[in-house]
Amino acid sequence: xxxxxxxxxxxxxxxxxxxxxxxxxxxxxxxxxxxxxxxxxxxxxxxxxxxxxxxxxxxxxxxxxxxxxxxxxxxxxxxxxxxxxxxxxxxxxxxxxxxxxxxxxxxxxxxxxxxxxxxxxxxxxxxxxxxxxxxxxxxxxxxxxxxx
Ligand SMILES: [Fe+2]
Numbered sequence: 506x507x508x509x510x511x512x513x514x515x516x517x518x519x520x521x522x523x524x525x526x527x528x529x530x531x532x533x534x535x536x537x538x539x540x541x542x543x544x545x546x547x548x549x550x551x552x553x554x555x556x557x558x559x560x561x562x563x564x565x566x567x568x569x570x571x572x573x574x575x576x577x578x579x580x581x582x583x584x585x586x587x588x589x590x591x592x593x594x595x596x597x598x599x600x601x602x603x604x605x606x607x608x609x610x611x612x613x614x615x616x617x618x619x620x621x622x623x624x625x626x627x628x629x630x631x632x633x634x635x636x637x638x639x640x641x642x643x644x645x646x647x648x649x650x651x652x653x
Contacts, residue, residue, distance in 0.1 A: 508557065508636035509621050515549045516613045523606045526599075535593040539602065543585045544651050546609070550578040551647045553616075556639045561620060564627030570620045577612040584608065 506514070522542040529535050558571050584605045591598045625633075 506637055507630065507633035508640055509625060509633060511637050511640050512549070512553065512557065513617065513621070515545065515552075516617065519545060519549070519613065520610065523602075523610065526602050527606070532593040535598065535602075539588060539593070543589065544648075546581060546585060547651055548644050548647045550581065552640045552643045554578065555643050556636055557624070560628070560632075560636060561624045564623050567620060567623050567627075570615065570623075574612070574616065574620065577608075577615075581605070581609055581612065 519542065522538060522545065526535065526538050526542065529538060553574065558574060561567050562571055584601070588598065588601045588605065591601060593599075628636075
């Protein structure tokens with residue numbers, strides 16, 4: 506799996522956790538599912554910011570989408586923090602998760618439709634394989650630091 510495939514796999518996992526949250530009404534399950542999702546979002550965003558974005562900035566015409574990516578990650582972090590302070594028994598919890606969902610899905614689409622093709626265009630297979638390894642290490646490092 507190369508770097509882009511690795512990140513797309515995360516995107517797939519993020520989308521399916523949002524769908525699971527949409528279908529869930531049981532508070533404990535909502536909380537568990539959201540905890541899982543928020544950890545993945547943190548780990549994934551760190552891997553993009555530490556490994557992908559700095560390298561992708563050398564690819565053509567990526568400045569804008571990368572700048573937007575950093576902004577989106579910050580906004581996503583804030584939204585996640587807000588939801589963490591809410592009780593899943595209150596209707597606000599699901600409402601805020603829904604807002605996060607529409608925001609994050611839009612972000613994932615932008616990366617997949619704009620950034621990732623440009624990265625593929627600008628890097629050879631060897632480079633993409635090397636970045637996949639770096640992403641894997643970064644994720645393991647961040648995961649060990651993430652405390653619930
Ligand atoms: Fe991202």
